[in-house]
Amino acid sequence: MKKIRWKKVVVLLVAIFIVFQIAGSFFFYNLAIKRGPKDFLTGNADLKVSAETMDVFLNGDWLDWVDKQKFEELHMTSRDGIELMGYYLPAKRPTDKLVILTHGYLGHAKQMGLYGQFYYEELGYNLFMPNARGHGKSGGDYYGFGWPDRLDLIDWTKLLSENMNPATEVVYHGLSMGAATVLMASGEKLPNQVKAVIADSPYQSVYQLFAYQLNRMFHLPAFPLLDNMNLLTNAKAGYSLKEADALSAVKRATIPILYIHGNTDTFVPTDMTKELYEVTESDAELFLVDDANHGEAFLMDQEAYKRKVDDFLNAYLSTPNLSIDLFR
Numbered sequence: 001m002k003k004i005r006w007k008k009v010v011v012l013l014v015a016i017f018i019v020f021q022i023a024g025s026f027f028f029y030n031l032a033i034k035r036g037p038k039d040f041l042t043g044n045a046d047l048k049v050s051a052e053t054m055d056v057f058l059n060g061d062w063l064d065w066v067d068k069q070k071f072e073e074l075h076m077t078s079r080d081g082i083e084l085m086g087y088y089l090p091a092k093r094p095t096d097k098l099v100i101l102t103h104g105y106l107g108h109a110k111q112m113g114l115y116g117q118f119y120y121e122e123l124g125y126n127l128f129m130p131n132a133r134g135h136g137k138s139g140g141d142y143y144g145f146g147w148p149d150r151l152d153l154i155d156w157t158k159l160l161s162e163n164m165n166p167a168t169e170v171v172y173h174g175l176s177m178g179a180a181t182v183l184m185a186s187g188e189k190l191p192n193q194v195k196a197v198i199a200d201s202p203y204q205s206v207y208q209l210f211a212y213q214l215n216r217m218f219h220l221p222a223f224p225l226l227d228n229m230n231l232l233t234n235a236k237a238g239y240s241l242k243e244a245d246a247l248s249a250v251k252r253a254t255i256p257i258l259y260i261h262g263n264t265d266t267f268v269p270t271d272m273t274k275e276l277y278e279v280t281e282s283d284a285e286l287f288l289v290d291d292a293n294h295g296e297a298f299l300m301d302q303e304a305y306k307r308k309v310d311d312f313l314n315a316y317l318s319t320p321n322l323s324i325d326l327f328r
Contacts, residue, residue: 025228032210033233035134035141038106044217047267053299057114065121066113073137074128076159078152080238083139086130086156089120097317098126098160098193099171102153102178104201104295105143108136115173115298118306123313125171130156132181142237145206146180147244150188153181157191164193169317173198173309176268176295180206180246183276186257187249196316197253198309200260201295203268204276205245212269250276256283258312262292262300285312 031038049057056062071087078084087109091097099119101112109129119125132149133140144152157170170193174182179202186197203209207230211222230241250257257280261273270288277286287308289297298305 021225021228024225025232028210028214028225028229029232029236033142033145033237035143044267047294049293049296050300053296056299060114062114062117065117066110069113069120074159076152076156078133078148079155080148082133084130084133084152084156085137086128088160089116089127091120091124091126093124095124095126096165096168097124097171098128098164098168099123099173100153100156100160101127101129102149102172102174102181103129103132103135104176104178105145106135107175107178110136112175112178115175118309119173122306123310128156128160132177143177144237144239145209145241145244146177146184146246147206147239148237149177149181150184150249153185154188154190157194161191161193168193169195171196171198171313171317173200174202175200176202180244183246183253183257184244184249186253186255186282187251190255194255196255196313197257198260198312199257199273199276200297201262201265201268202246202259202273202276204247204272205242207241207244208272209268210241247276247279250280250282250284253280253282256285256312256316258309259284259286260297260305260308261286261288262294262297263288263290264292265294265296267294283316 069089071089074086074088076084101115103109103112109131112129116127116129120127131138132144133152134143153172172182172185172194179199182197183199183202207226210226214220214222214226226241234240259273259277261270263270274286277284289301289305292300
């Protein structure tokens with residue numbers, strides 16, 4: 001009788017464990033990947049920035065600049081049938097330079113106007129800012145964390161190239177999730193026009209990022225909960241948390257990459273960027289900004305940031321500006 005009771009207890013515990021794993025997988029999928037508000041990030045200490053930085057984010061003159069620009073809305077259907085959109089702005093003077101700016105998790109395209117103003121007003125670039133799937137005016141009921149987005153980015157580039165002078169040079173510049181996107185794209189066969197990548201505050205793989213946050217925010221181990229969520233993500237969103245891996249991608253990169261990160265970033269640890277830099281196969285540079293939290297580097301030391309970007313682009317892009325007039 002005692003053996004039977006123990007067997008029942010074991011079976012019950014196993015059943016409870018399985019139910020917890022299944023329920024946990026759905027909970028964290030809905031929490032992080034399903035499109036919608038993410039209240040769990042509100043008040044997150046790892047995302048706190050200085051009062052001065054927050055004021056620029058919320059009230060900076062770049063917002064007025066964005067509002068005044070006459071962006072053209074471009075639309076594209078992704079390879080898996082999602083309707084995507086982005087904003088294109090031709091340079092004031094004809095140029096053969098185009099930057100594609102990719103935003104972060106839960107952001108939207110026009111937030112990259114903070115960087116777009118620099119490229120447009122000071123460097124004279126044509127500007128394109130796409131909304132990632134699940135964000136802004138783009139369709140999709142999940143967030144891709146850079147993996148399906150890398151193919152969207154390549155397809156945007158191909159669409160834009162149909163109206164480009166063949167000599168046009170394209171720069172990818174991404175922030176956070178957008179940085180992971182451009183790095184994941186760097187491991188693919190890129191259009192010939194893409195000449196350089198700038199990745200600000202990237203993570204290595206989605207699995208690794210989630211494992212870090214699962215431990216930091218919820219004090220839970222990655223295994224087996226995250227592995228079960230991985231299966232669910234594959235089934236519902238069509239990609240694996242483990243294959244969404246920038247670290248593997250940059251080992252195949254053939255174009256130069258500039259890595260940027262804040263030295264006090266605890267949301268996406270600075271060490272992630274340092275390791276990415278170390279394993280990058282192509283030419284790479286690393287720029288760290290003291291006292292900058294996640295995504296804060298540009299505003300913490302704007303002049304040094306601009307100077308580094310300008311020097312990097314001058315080193316790897318050709319200098320002449322060729323006449324080009326996109327979408328006119």
